[in-house]
Amino acid sequence: MKGFETQVIRAGDKSQPVNSLLLVGLEAVKAQLLEQAQRQLLELLDRAMSEAVQSYPPQGRPLPTIPPDSQNKIQEPSLKKRKVFINRKSLLDELMEVQHFRTIYHMFIAGLCVFIISTLAIDFIDEGRLMLEFDLLIFSFGQLPVALMTWAPMFLSTLLAPYQALRLWARPQASGAWTLGAGLGCVLLAAHTAVLGILPVHVAVKYQLPPASSCVLVFEQVRLLMKSYSFLREAVPGLLRARGGEGVQAPSFSSYLYFLFCPTLIYRESYPRCLPLPLQALGCLLYACFIMGRLCVPVFANMSREPFSTRALVLSVMHATLPGIFMLLLIFFAFLHCWLNAFAEMLRFGDRMFYRDWWNSTSFSNYYRTWNVVVHDWLYSYVYQDGLWLLGGQARRAAMLGVFLVSSVVHEYIFCFVLGFFYPVMMILFLVIGGPMNFMMHDRHTGPAWNVLMWTMLFLGQGIQVSLYCQEWYARRHCPLAQVRNHDT
Numbered sequence: 001m002k003g004f005e006t007q008v009i010r011a012g013d014k015s016q017p018v019n020s021l022l023l024v025g026l027e028a029v030k031a032q033l034l035e036q037a038q039r040q041l042l043e044l045l046d047r048a049m050s051e052a053v054q055s056y057p058p059q060g061r062p063l064p065t066i067p068p069d070s071q072n073k074i075q076e077p078s079l080k081k082r083k084v085f086i087n088r089k090s091l092l093d094e095l096m097e098v099q100h101f102r103t104i105y106h107m108f109i110a111g112l113c114v115f116i117i118s119t120l121a122i123d124f125i126d127e128g129r130l131m132l133e134f135d136l137l138i139f140s141f142g143q144l145p146v147a148l149m150t151w152a153p154m155f156l157s158t159l160l161a162p163y164q165a166l167r168l169w170a171r172p173q174a175s176g177a178w179t180l181g182a183g184l185g186c187v188l189l190a191a192h193t194a195v196l197g198i199l200p201v202h203v204a205v206k207y208q209l210p211p212a213s214s215c216v217l218v219f220e221q222v223r224l225l226m227k228s229y230s231f232l233r234e235a236v237p238g239l240l241r242a243r244g245g246e247g248v249q250a251p252s253f254s255s256y257l258y259f260l261f262c263p264t265l266i267y268r269e270s271y272p273r274c275l276p277l278p279l280q281a282l283g284c285l286l287y288a289c290f291i292m293g294r295l296c297v298p299v300f301a302n303m304s305r306e307p308f309s310t311r312a313l314v315l316s317v318m319h320a321t322l323p324g325i326f327m328l329l330l331i332f333f334a335f336l337h338c339w340l341n342a343f344a345e346m347l348r349f350g351d352r353m354f355y356r357d358w359w360n361s362t363s364f365s366n367y368y369r370t371w372n373v374v375v376h377d378w379l380y381s382y383v384y385q386d387g388l389w390l391l392g393g394q395a396r397r398a399a400m401l402g403v404f405l406v407s408s409v410v411h412e413y414i415f416c417f418v419l420g421f422f423y424p425v426m427m428i429l430f431l432v433i434g435g436p437m438n439f440m441m442h443d444r445h446t447g448p449a450w451n452v453l454m455w456t457m458l459f460l461g462q463g464i465q466v467s468l469y470c471q472e473w474y475a476r477r478h479c480p481l482a483q484v485r486n487h488d489t
Helices: 002-015 022-054 070-080 090-096 099-127 135-140 144-169 177-207 209-243 253-261 284-300 310-347 362-371 373-390 396-419 427-442 448-478 480-487
Strands: none
Touching: 070 480, 090 310, 099 284, 135 209, 135 284, 144 177, 144 209, 144 253, 177 209, 177 396, 209 253, 209 373, 209 396, 253 310, 284 310, 284 448, 310 448, 362 373, 362 427, 373 396, 396 427, 396 448
């Protein structure tokens, strides 16, 4: 690859200056090819080893016995594979260096401008004035100070309790002092879990927080719980080895504090750093409000007052596919790219592979691995690998089902927390439909047709979620459950 680039540059010196776009494209292609080659090489090596072990010898001879040591070596990489952090850009940052992809980004900005122009035109025609109203945005972020005040004790609990518990467990074992310290550490962790589990739920129910303010609390609740578990899961085994005779240094408080803010859920004592880069100015939140206000609210606001019919339900799902897929892309771009990269730049966090090319997926298994790499790494390290270890390294499908169960329950809990009611659409789509599809549409399916099928199912899934959740939201607003019970009695 380096020789190829050298030849291109020399040729350009003889004839004409090398096009800068060509050089940028070559760098992007080189990085992508190296990453794909490494990933495919690892997959080929794993597959070759498994086939060599499981294959039968010719001429009906018995299968040779494998020494226990070699079996442990074969199983060790899958059971003890650890996340490795390296300096690398986000995939969209690399793609944005190519003019063609940057033009697609400009098209989305133009769409936002069209929404703003249409809003101004409609207001001018209907009311004779030019004014942008942000009622939906103001409602969604109502009582935000209450959510921020609730976040403060949640963060302080996460900052102090796990680290102090680890320090108590790391004390020298002498007489009954260590037992008392270990018990106190367990009490601290129990109090920490109670604060994160009960306080945000109590505040959300008592003050009836709107959706966006509830999102702040529930996302921070889940994030802090996952980070606390990762810190203890990575640090406690080191302390146990140290007590067994190996010298392992306890984590520093500065590394733990950095971990609480850096955009990863996997704890390490240190991470690769890079120089900060300029931030992008984004209007994803405003974009989402315009989509909901123009494409969803007019359709679903009065739908719950009309008689139910299968035709109306199907039409509402089809109508919601476009705003649903727009919301999916906005969530991906706003959170997984912009928000995480903003924290990465402020903290000089080097590894920015927060997602991969999920849009090229031809199977559900690849989509789940590449959509949100941050959460996938946590689930793979602490649910799949630990579950596989508990099951003896054999029941891989059971460990995968455990990952789907944990992920679906947490997703449904987030929806229930944000919307204020339990309506298990997400759980059914994720666990009942997405789980079996993960095994049926696997990585062996390649080609454009499978990618088209993936996007078709994403469109339909987003349409079902937006339609059913919006209908339930307005049904509870127009006909509260208390009125229904009084009418029935």
